[in-house]
Amino acid sequence: MNALVRAEVLKLRSTRMLAWLLLATLAFVVLTVVFSVPSASATDTTLSLDEPALLARLVGDSFGVPGVTMVLLGVLAFTQEVRYGTVSSTFLVEPRRSRVLVAKGVALILAGVAITVPTLALSTTVTMALIRSKDGNVTTGVQFGQVAAGVFVVMALYGLIGLAIGALVRNQIVAVVAALVWLLAAERLLIDALPQVERWTPLGTTLGLLQLEPVGTTHGGLLDAPISGLLLAGYTTAAVALALIVAPRRDIR
Numbered sequence: 001m002n003a004l005v006r007a008e009v010l011k012l013r014s015t016r017m018l019a020w021l022l023l024a025t026l027a028f029v030v031l032t033v034v035f036s037v038p039s040a041s042a043t044d045t046t047l048s049l050d051e052p053a054l055l056a057r058l059v060g061d062s063f064g065v066p067g068v069t070m071v072l073l074g075v076l077a078f079t080q081e082v083r084y085g086t087v088s089s090t091f092l093v094e095p096r097r098s099r100v101l102v103a104k105g106v107a108l109i110l111a112g113v114a115i116t117v118p119t120l121a122l123s124t125t126v127t128m129a130l131i132r133s134k135d136g137n138v139t140t141g142v143q144f145g146q147v148a149a150g151v152f153v154v155m156a157l158y159g160l161i162g163l164a165i166g167a168l169v170r171n172q173i174v175a176v177v178a179a180l181v182w183l184l185a186a187e188r189l190l191i192d193a194l195p196q197v198e199r200w201t202p203l204g205t206t207l208g209l210l211q212l213e214p215v216g217t218t219h220g221g222l223l224d225a226p227i228s229g230l231l232l233a234g235y236t237t238a239a240v241a242l243a244l245i246v247a248p249r250r251d252i253r
Contacts, residue, residue, distance in 0.1 A: 001099065001102070001103065004094060004099060004100065004102075004103035005103045005106045005107055007103070008077070008103045008104050008106070008107035009107045009110060009111075011077075011107075012073075012077070012107055012108075012111050015080075017073075017076060017080075018073070018111060018114075018115075021069050021072070021073060021115075022069075022115055022118070022119075024069070025065055025066050025069045025115065025119060026118065026119060026122055028065035028066075029062050029063075029065065029066065029119055029122060029123050029126075030122065030126055032061065032062045032064065032065065033058060033062050033123060033126045033127050033130065034126075034130065036058050036061055036062070037058060037127065037130040037131060037134065037136075038134075038136075039134065049131065049134055049135065049136030049137060050136065050137050051137060052137055052139045052141070053139070053143055053211075054131060054136060054137055054138075054139070055124075055127055055128065055131065055137075055138055055139055055140060055144055056139075056141075056143040056144040056146075056147045056211065057147075057211065057212060058127045058131075059120070059123050059124055059127055059144070059147060059148070059151075060147045060150065060151065060210035060211060060212050061210075061212055062123040062127070063119070063123070063151045063154065063155070063210065066115065066116070066119050066151075066155060067154055067155065067158045067183075067206065068158075068180070068183055068184075069115065070108075070112055070115065070155050070156075070158040070159040070162060071158045071159070071161060071162035071165070071179050071183060072162060072176060072179065072180075073108065073111060073115075073159060073162060074108050074158070074159040074160060074161060074162020074163035074164075074165070074166060075162045075163070075165050075166040075169075075172070075175045075176055075179055076162075076166065076172070076176075077104050077107070077108055077162070077163055077166065078101075078104065078163055078166035078167045078170070079166045079169070079170060079171070079172035079175050079176075080172065082170050082171075082172065083172045096248075097247065097248035098244050098248050101163070101167060101240075101243060101244055101247060101248075102244075104163055105159075105160050105163055105240065108156075108159035108160060108162075108163055109156045109159060109160070111159065112152070112155040112156045112158075112159045113152065113155075113156075115155065116151055116152050116155045119151075120148060120151060124148075143211060146211065146225060147210055147211055150209045150210045150211070150225065150229070151210065153209065153229055153232075153233075154206055154209060154210065154232070157232055157233060157236040160236050160239070160240055161202075161235070161236050161239050161240075162179060163240070163243070164236075164239035164240050164242065164243040165178065165179050165239070167243040167246075167247040168242065168243050168246055168247065183203075187201055187202065187203045188203070191203065191204070198221075198222070199221055199222050199223045199228075200223075200231070202232060202235050204222060204223070204228075205223065205228040205229070205231045205232040205235070206228070206232060207222055207228075208222040208223040208224065208225060208227070208228030208229075209225050209228040209229045209232060210225075211225055
């Protein structure tokens, strides 16, 4: 298994995909922070510059795009091999396909850490600098620590969800489009139509885990962070379990 994990990590490291995704993610994080920090004269914002939770919530809010990045990276980790035909040789080296999927999952968790560390550092640094430039309240307390831990969990779980989507769909274009439609449109339309289900959706549990109420939601009533984390982990476990059951039984073309 260690050799499989090293091979999957090497696949991620030896392509430009991870580097370009990281650079794009960091750029979007900076833009998110710049447009999210309230001004001193703002009256229509959910948080003021004097709010003690401002830093924690803005940093958590900046991980919207990185979460999408991890889902896409998970999708590509499997569909790239199907697209270019290398999946056959991968399964010849290790015929037990479930072990290959597990190794890819471990590699994605490691990649998630590699992406989260610089992203969190950049987001925190830029956010603190902007808040201080506007004479705001920069508080790094317990909530900030909880949110910082939460983003590592979210990034790891989102990578695994992306892997499950890729393994189940296999067609790269269809899988990427399906993931983006769900993340950027379908789930939000569902929440707009049925606001009471928001707390139970993957998006709602992510917002709850990162303690983004009321920054990330207009409907309120999110679950507590520990419960949200457990529910998001449950969604991830169900998706991965389905992939482990279905994907190994399919023919490789």
